[in-house]
Amino acid sequence: MELPEIQLEQVTVSFEDRPVLTDITLTLNERRIGIIGANGAGKSTLSRLLNALVIPTTGTVRVGGLDTSKNAKQIRRDVGFVFQNPANQIIMPLVADDIAFGLKNIGLSKAERKVRVTQTLEELNIAHLADRESHTLSGGEQQMVALAAVMAMQPRTIVFDEPTTMLDLRNRLRFQREIAKLPQRAIVITHDLELLEDFDRVLVVTDGIIDFDGQPADAIDHYRQWSLV
Numbered sequence: 001m002e003l004p005e006i007q008l009e010q011v012t013v014s015f016e017d018r019p020v021l022t023d024i025t026l027t028l029n030e031r032r033i034g035i036i037g038a039n040g041a042g043k044s045t046l047s048r049l050l051n052a053l054v055i056p057t058t059g060t061v062r063v064g065g066l067d068t069s070k071n072a073k074q075i076r077r078d079v080g081f082v083f084q085n086p087a088n089q090i091i092m093p094l095v096a097d098d099i100a101f102g103l104k105n106i107g108l109s110k111a112e113r114k115v116r117v118t119q120t121l122e123e124l125n126i127a128h129l130a131d132r133e134s135h136t137l138s139g140g141e142q143q144m145v146a147l148a149a150v151m152a153m154q155p156r157t158i159v160f161d162e163p164t165t166m167l168d169l170r171n172r173l174r175f176q177r178e179i180a181k182l183p184q185r186a187i188v189i190t191h192d193l194e195l196l197e198d199f200d201r202v203l204v205v206t207d208g209i210i211d212f213d214g215q216p217a218d219a220i221d222h223y224r225q226w227s228l229v
């Protein structure tokens, strides 16, 4: 799968005149990218820039050459986002319908939707949840369903905002294996540092800048040292 390059050029994001990200220039080409850093450092904001959920106050973000401030709709089809709180993401009362929802929007037939939903649920080992009512699921089950809904759309990049917070050990390990298998690019914001061991690149965000950018072990070491002070 060919992965679209993501480019940030001199990006600043301010909320009510307070800068949250400052002058970030970055090119992302890797398949497995982690984002770590302290609470409030700007990780979620950085990740939301990548699918036009946040538009830079100044500077530009391009995904496969398309500017997020001008091509939001197209970019959102290619960059999926799994939110930290899955309840914000689950729309339909029944699990299978929720996963099929986005597929209808992109024009898949009923038969195609059915196949894609079954396939995705089986891949994630949650086929048994297909006919459940979404609001009766546990937090971890909801997180897996939210992931399935995004995976079913087959975007080339998937951004995960703290994906393992509600998962038990078995589901966390499953999730880690799923990420390793994904043909797509995964960009994962997490405080679960072990999740990033085999990643290609890890960014450390501190007070709105990229404080470190490199291999997982070095980035984690940098972040640990910073956290000790």
Ligand SMILES: Nc1ncnc2c1ncn2[C@@H]1O[C@H](COP(=O)(O)OP(=O)(O)OP(=O)(O)O)[C@@H](O)[C@H]1O
Pocket (backbone or CB within 6 Å): 015, 016, 020, 037, 038, 039, 040, 041, 042, 043, 044, 045, 046
């Ligand atoms: N829509 C918004 N309006 C105002 N302030 C915001 C908004 N979104 C984020 N912020 C602020 O921007 C800063 C960075 O937030 P962000 O969610 O990006 O941090 P984070 O690194 O993901 O933190 P955490 O690890 O706690 O989830 C915080 O101070 C937050 O309060």
